[in-house]
Amino acid sequence: MGTDVRVKRVIAHLDCDAFYASVELLRRPELRGKAVIVAHDGPRSVVTTASYEARRYGVGSAMPLSRARRMCPHAILVPPNFEAYRATSKALWEIIGARLGRLQHLGLDEAYADLTGVEKPVRVLRELVEKVRAETGITVSVGLGPSRLIAKICSDLGKPAGFVAMGREEAAERFASVSPKLLPGIGPKSVERLRELGIETIGQLQNTPEETLAARFGVNHGRDLLRRAHFHDDSPVETDRVLKSRSNERTFDEDVDSLEELEQVLRRLARELCEGLERRGKRGRNVAIKVRLDDWTTVTRARTIDTFTHDAALVTEIALELLRAYAPPRPVRLLGVRVASFEEEGGGTPSPVAPPRNAAQLALPL
Incomplete structure (x- = not known):
């Protein structure tokens, strides 16, 4: 009679602490210990991120810059330098990826890792985050649990440089x-x-x-x-080996009803997504957005183009057109962008006939 041996899932969420601000502090050490807001200076700008000194005043990502300045008037404004962020991100994920093969990246600064079956996962992760800190200067908070849901919550508990593990019942x-x-x-x-x-x-x-x-x-x-x-979650860590699409999305702390603010966020999401695609040598023909309203209604809009791309300008343009065409009728709680139909899946040359430019609603989620 056989023995039913069930391997417990071990999922980690690795989240760089105030990533963009941390990179800026490494580039400009004189700003350490000060309230720093990373954002473009403009009447409709939103906060990209903020140092922990600024966060104590309530400043948060995706917040209108005008509001952040009222909350923390002495903060130092630093324009984002995405070239520096990409380089640092590439370096730290290469370190982590060399040890953990199964990663699901979420933008430049966070990822899920499936460590099911890995011997002594806590020790492995502690050694990795120390190696990342020593070689890049970036601190990484880690949440560990039986699911992505619990891992995500745990990674936020001890920031910065936190390390929290927890089971479902606990x-x-x-x-x-x-x-x-x-x-x-x-x-x-x-x-x-x-x-x-x-x-x-x-x-x-x-x-x-x-x-x-x-x-x-x-x-x-x-x-x-x-x-x-009840902390039930069986969603998988979707690695590059099984993904048919790649997406980047953001859930807002407060629902957003400003189209201008949504467009700012969508530009950043599309840029980060395309940076990841370029690093992995992936190009797709299908661009989609995902919009979840405050009443939980979730809508996707997509367009297929006649060329494979990971060009940020093109993907951003299409995503913005889709968002403007949909014109969310209610405040938005989540916004995302996706690229799919990659070259290796498409069977070679795309169709020479360009598809219609009107947005088509998809039944498939991002």
Whole structure:
């Protein structure tokens, strides 16, 4: 009679601490210990990132620069230098990737790693983050758990230079008294709607009947809220070896209803995505955006072009056109961009007939 041996999943989330600001502090050591905001100077600019000294005043990524300056008027403004960020990112992920083969990159500064079956994963990760710090000057916070959900939460707990590991049952108990806003995917609007039901904590959400949540949020969203509250998550770490597309997305701390602000964020997402594609030698023909509204409605729009590309200017232009054509009717909680239909999948030369330029809605998620 055979023995059922189940290997426990071990997922890590590696997140560089205030990455762009950290690179700037390495380039300009005289700014260390000071409040620094990385952003272009302009009336519609948004914060790319901020040092921890500025974050103490409430300054956060994707915040309008005008608001950040009101919150922290003495902050030093530094324009972003993406060439420096790309070089540092390449160096640190080469160090990590040489030891951990299974990575899912999320922009320049964070990635998931699947360490299932790796012997002594805690030791491996501690040695890696120390090696990255010694060779690049960048500190990396690590979250470790049985799922991406728990790993992501854990990586935020001890920043900067944090290292937190936790199991599902421990997480469900430890965070029972915490607001549901802790959980990735539950934004301010959902928190407010939960509060209207008398649900103030994750523990209360855990004990809420699924039918109650379904009546308020819809069947799918209600079920998802309950799964998150119990810290259930079986989403895989999707490595380059199995990905059919690559995407970059951002969930906002506060829902965004300004098209100008959304366009700023989309430009950055598209640029970071194309930088990753270029590093990996990948070019695609299908460009898509993903928009999730404050009521959880999720819409994708896509366009297929007649050439393979990883050109940031072209991808950005198409993504912006798709966003403007959709014109989100409600505040946006998540925005993303995707490139798919890579050369190695397309069977050679693309069709000489250019597709229509109107945006087409896709059923497939990003």
